[in-house]
Amino acid sequence: MSAVTRNAATVLLAARDLSGCAHRLALDNSPAASGERPVADDSAEVVRRKEAAALHRSQVREVLRSIHSDESSAAFVVVNGGTREVRVSQTLAAAQRGARWIWNAALPDDPLDRRRGHCELLVHDGVGYIPVIVVNHRVTRPVPTGARKPVADGSGETPRTILTSPLWSWLPMPDATRTLRPNRRDQQRVQHLTELLVAAGLSGERGARQWHAGVIGMDADCIAVLDVGSLRPQFARLTYERLAVVDQLASTQPSRISECRDCRWWPRCEADLKARDDVSLVVNGMVAESLRASGITTVAGLAQLSVDDEPAQWGNGSFPDAIAAARCYQTGDRLVRRSVATPIARADVEVDVDMESYGEDGAYLWGTLLTDRTDTSRPVVYRPFVTWRPLPTTAEARSFAAFWEWLHEEMADARAHGKTFAAYCYSEQAENRWLRGSAHRFAGMPGIPASHEVEDFIASPHWVDVFAAVSSNFFCPNGKGLKRVAPIAGFQWRDEEAGGAASMDWYATAVGLGGAAPDDAQRVRLLQYNEDDVRATKVLREWMDGDAVGQLPTMRDVLRRPAAEHIPGEGGD
Incomplete structure (x- = not known):
């Protein structure tokens, strides 16, 4: 079922129903579609995202429980009831006792405005309770060091200062070190929960500037404070619009959006879209x-x-x-040249690089493929730098240090022999993140470069993003991902299931997460997948520099x- 809950009397909206596809909401609640409602399991990627989010929430809960462990048992209350009715009762009882922090809160249904919901955390701010949600993505980003401060007339390059609160107490304060990463779903969910608190009589009597909510993100180092008061009228209109969709009073039509990838209604909608x-x-x-x-x-x-x-x-x-x-x-x-030429940087010694990470826990594998174009007798050998200790682990530092040392030894050797050198990746965003992250997290450990050394390498002409070259040189109607583009250059992956989502499951099995025995076969599979990625990058960029690309329109x-x-x-x- 969708997040919408049916009973004989009414349909109540959950926060998920306020964002995303209105047509999905209509189909979920259409009597005409009830007989053909598809019963489909979540995809492996959706399951992994849900599991990662659940793990993150449990980790935040334990951090908060530890922070408040020296306070009275009534200060930080964890709702543990099984059924929703029991959890609602426990939530209301904790609020009645004056608990300042209520974890895993379930709020009473609001039959008037037809809402229902639950909240990871309710915090009493001295007026009443406010919602604080826990999400598995980043909600703030650091303000770059040396950024200009706003000037008196309101101009300036630094984003508006946001409010954040520490985890140990609700103390919203201006935070000039961070800027907010706006997320529409987060905003709509806290708006939804705010209205549920109002309906339940738990929000207190608030002034115009006292309507706040919070979000704890992936880093879990603060609570980002959101304003919910100014958006209440707009949110009320959105709610009524969505209720009209649920009640089949507003017509909807399918339109392909990113949400379609994981939607159980997509086969029906795709057929409709193609017919039209x-x-x-x-x-x-x-x-x-x-x-x-x-x-x-x-x-x-x-x-x-x-x-x-x-x-x-x-x-x-x-x-x-x-x-x-x-x-x-x-x-x-499938691919169109933007101009007659498709230039990409080449060098005498070329190294293709591909990194594999496991969620936010770290980068366990740096795969490389070296090609010496001046010496055809030198074999093109795949060389992985890997740790199979379950992440997070300091063993990751050793494999990263070995990769960094080898890469720079090859660079120095090329220079010593009068040869040019370049290292290539496909979409440097991921590699750069873990280059920087590894240098920061393991600073001071043997072989770990200083952060400025990493920044110098990233900014140098020796580090080439093939994705950027594809973006500049080609129009890609079906997407610019490596697995979309490399087959056009003639490359095929050996494993038909190869992909980022699948590799997460393979890794969990390979290292024995959850207490299972490590599976060597999955380790081999991951190395083969990584090797194919670096070989695909090499094939693609060499094809771009060859004559065959000229056959494209x-x-x-x-x-x-x-x-x-x-x-x-x-x-x-």
């Missing part, structure tokens, strides 16, 4: 909305346009790219010829 030739099949949600607002509703209609037909109020990405996406959808072209070709003349498969693969 809906424009969202080829562009993202915001672009699709803009196109529909301009009267462009189908892929065929978009494909027939020219760049001169750009709507007057267009402001969502590249209109030529939208046209190209529609034409590629019709022809089957260019954007100029795709946009210049009328769609009717764009022959399916022409120049495609």
